[in-house]
Amino acid sequence: MGLALRNFFSGEKDTVDRPASLKQMWTPFLRIMPYMWKVRGAYFALVIIMFINLFVSLYIAWFLQTLTEAAIHQDLGKLHWMLPVGIAVVVVCTSFVFAQNYLQGVVVCKIEQDVRMDLYQRTLRMKTDRMEAHQSGDILSRMTYDIGAIGAAVGVYVLNVARLMLTAIGALIYLLFLNWQLTLICICLAPPAIFAAFLFSKYAKRNSKKLSEAFGSIQSFVNESLSGLMVIRTFTLENQFIRQFHERTGHLLHLQIKNIKLRSGVSSGMSLAHYVAYLLSFTLGAFYVAHGAMTVGGLLAFMTLMQNVIGPMMSTPREFGSFQTAMAAVERIWGIMDEEMEDHPPQPMLAFPSVPQRTVIDFHQVSYTYANGSRALEQVSFSVPMGSTVALVGPSGAGKSTLFKLLLGLYEPTSGVITLNGQSIQARYAQVLRQQIAYVPQETFLFSGTIRDNIRQGAFAATDEEIVQAAIDANAHDFIASLPHGYDTEVGERAMRLSGGQRQRIAIARALLKDAPILLLDEATSALDTQSEQVIQEALHRLMKGRTTLSIAHRLSTVIHADYVYVLDKGHVVEQGTHESLFKNGQLYAELYRAQFQGARHAFPAPAFHR
Numbered sequence: 001m002g003l004a005l006r007n008f009f010s011g012e013k014d015t016v017d018r019p020a021s022l023k024q025m026w027t028p029f030l031r032i033m034p035y036m037w038k039v040r041g042a043y044f045a046l047v048i049i050m051f052i053n054l055f056v057s058l059y060i061a062w063f064l065q066t067l068t069e070a071a072i073h074q075d076l077g078k079l080h081w082m083l084p085v086g087i088a089v090v091v092v093c094t095s096f097v098f099a100q101n102y103l104q105g106v107v108v109c110k111i112e113q114d115v116r117m118d119l120y121q122r123t124l125r126m127k128t129d130r131m132e133a134h135q136s137g138d139i140l141s142r143m144t145y146d147i148g149a150i151g152a153a154v155g156v157y158v159l160n161v162a163r164l165m166l167t168a169i170g171a172l173i174y175l176l177f178l179n180w181q182l183t184l185i186c187i188c189l190a191p192p193a194i195f196a197a198f199l200f201s202k203y204a205k206r207n208s209k210k211l212s213e214a215f216g217s218i219q220s221f222v223n224e225s226l227s228g229l230m231v232i233r234t235f236t237l238e239n240q241f242i243r244q245f246h247e248r249t250g251h252l253l254h255l256q257i258k259n260i261k262l263r264s265g266v267s268s269g270m271s272l273a274h275y276v277a278y279l280l281s282f283t284l285g286a287f288y289v290a291h292g293a294m295t296v297g298g299l300l301a302f303m304t305l306m307q308n309v310i311g312p313m314m315s316t317p318r319e320f321g322s323f324q325t326a327m328a329a330v331e332r333i334w335g336i337m338d339e340e341m342e343d344h345p346p347q348p349m350l351a352f353p354s355v356p357q358r359t360v361i362d363f364h365q366v367s368y369t370y371a372n373g374s375r376a377l378e379q380v381s382f383s384v385p386m387g388s389t390v391a392l393v394g395p396s397g398a399g400k401s402t403l404f405k406l407l408l409g410l411y412e413p414t415s416g417v418i419t420l421n422g423q424s425i426q427a428r429y430a431q432v433l434r435q436q437i438a439y440v441p442q443e444t445f446l447f448s449g450t451i452r453d454n455i456r457q458g459a460f461a462a463t464d465e466e467i468v469q470a471a472i473d474a475n476a477h478d479f480i481a482s483l484p485h486g487y488d489t490e491v492g493e494r495a496m497r498l499s500g501g502q503r504q505r506i507a508i509a510r511a512l513l514k515d516a517p518i519l520l521l522d523e524a525t526s527a528l529d530t531q532s533e534q535v536i537q538e539a540l541h542r543l544m545k546g547r548t549t550l551s552i553a554h555r556l557s558t559v560i561h562a563d564y565v566y567v568l569d570k571g572h573v574v575e576q577g578t579h580e581s582l583f584k585n586g587q588l589y590a591e592l593y594r595a596q597f598q599g600a601r602h603a604f605p606a607p608a609f610h611r
């Protein structure tokens with residue numbers, strides 16, 4: 001977003017209607033200070049340039065005064081040398097304008113880049129439950145819109161306020177020296193300007209948070225619409241979504257127009273005050289000249305300097321208001337930065353014993369309750385012996401996915417202990433833990449890039465040969481090879497060009513390449529045709545070989561081939577045993593089997609007890 005646009009948008013930013021106290025502004029400012037400190041060299045150079053600018057302003061006033069008086073006194077000698085010297089001084093000094101703009105731009109970009117990097121890192125490492133509390137569009141809006149506002153604050157408003165103050169103070173000293181009575185009269189104009197500053201800052205903050213939220217909401221809505229485009233199309237919801245989008249953008253427009261009104265009002269008030277101040281000081285100055293208390297040259301210098309005082313007096317409130325609103329953006333960004341992150345151990349590889357135990361995964365009385373009070377798991381205990389395949393079965397909402405998330409260290413149990421290879425899973429070992437696990441999710445997410453890139457995410461150091469081998473084992477090689485660009489086919493952000501079964505096989509290849517000892521398999525619920533199903537089953541069998549597998553089973557063949565089955569219901573393990581024993585029990589498993597799997601019998605060999 002361009003700077004001007006950002007400045008414009010950052011016009012209003014806060015929830016409260018009262019003016020922010022200095023403390024309210026100072027606290028967020030302290031948070032961006034470390035970023036500013038990193039570019040202190042540029043700030044130092046900018047301060048020097050500010051003094052050069054001040055010198056130019058004062059020099060021009062002196063120049064006009066001296067030149068006019070030389071002309072009145074017909075001092076031609078002075079006139080001859082003053083012009084070239086004056087031009088030379090101004091040329092040299094204004095060449096610093098380039099440096100000033102350049103450095104200011106660099107400061108903005110570097111600080112924005114650093115804050116953006118930190119925000120991105122912290123977002124990726126945020127604890128899962130905290131992450132779920134934020135909407136992705138809202139985070140996106142903070143990463144773009146709010147960071148833009150911060151850039152403007154540190155690169156424009158702070159410097160502008162400092163520059164304006166410095167120029168005003170320098171000019172004021174010179175003015176007092178020229179005519180202190182006239183200066184004091186003109187200073188009386190300051191209180192209305194200061195009052196305007198407070199008034200403006202009060203209103204400048206009023207709609208800001210609403211404006212930010214409106215942007216976030218639009219971004220979330222667009223995000224959601226794109227993700228759910230197929231649903232929108234198939235249910236012909238286009239008009240409804242367009243109407244909702246219109247409502248949201250209408251709300252944003254309303255806030256923006258309020259902002260424009262405020263800014264236009266302030267601008268016209270400021271220019272009125274500016275002209276009144278100018279005419280007043282000129283008229284008073286003319287009286288002083290008429291009474292011989294001031295020279296014509298002195299009046300010219302006085303008026304030139306007055307511009308340097310009136311200008312800042314009029315601009316400071318606006319800059320100050322914009323600075324305040326930018327501080328609200330800082331608060332929003334730190335709303336994410338302050339979220340708790342996953343820990344990272346200093347020596348990750350030491351965290352888990354490499355020698356596997358007899359039971360690889362152990363749940364001891366594990367319970368988990370979500371922040372909204374939903375009790376997903378209660379006192380769950382079970383073990384997965386080394387090299388075995390264990391299936392989790394249960395009705396929707398039984399807690400199967402939650403169990404996986406706990407095992408992946410995405411959440412911490414509310415009570416109880418989970419051990420992996422005999423070592424308790426702790427949040428600080430999350431990264432190490434995940435290195436031991438290959439996870440094949442229900443929905444395969446492919447990142448933008450080629451098929452090769454996507455498979456390589458299993459092991460970045462893998463050679464092309466290893467990638468091809470993984471694809472062969474995942475039964476994916478043939479379809480990949482048949483694509484015009486083979487492994488270099490771009491799959492796009494949401495892999496629109498690949499079928500569900502093809503995406504699953506890429507996910508299996510990725511997991512094969514990772515070659516982790518533990519496999520978590522969340523089977524896809526979507527039905528595939530018999531042939532695709534068999535191709536995927538074959539690939540999965542290769543993947544499971546030699547690994548300890550825990551699988552959320554939606555397929556009959558997985559349950560039949562599992563060494564052991566745990567049946568979950570309402571967060572409890574309600575049954576356990578082999579497929580056959582559970583079926584004979586005739587309880588929940590048998591019910592589920594009939595409801596869920598029986599329709600699929602034609603695709604798989606019926607279990608022995610069925611014959």
Ligand SMILES: Nc1ncnc2c1ncn2[C@@H]1O[C@H](COP(=O)(O)OP(=O)(O)OP(=O)(O)O)[C@@H](O)[C@H]1O
Pocket residue numbers: 132370371372374375376394395396397398399400401402403
């Ligand atoms: N992020 C969440 N916040 C709050 N409650 C949640 C969250 N995720 C799941 N739940 C609740 O926890 C319970 C267990 O959900 P879970 O997703 O683990 O079930 P599941 O067995 O995997 O279901 P399914 O087979 O339909 O995916 C449910 O009551 C669900 O509503």
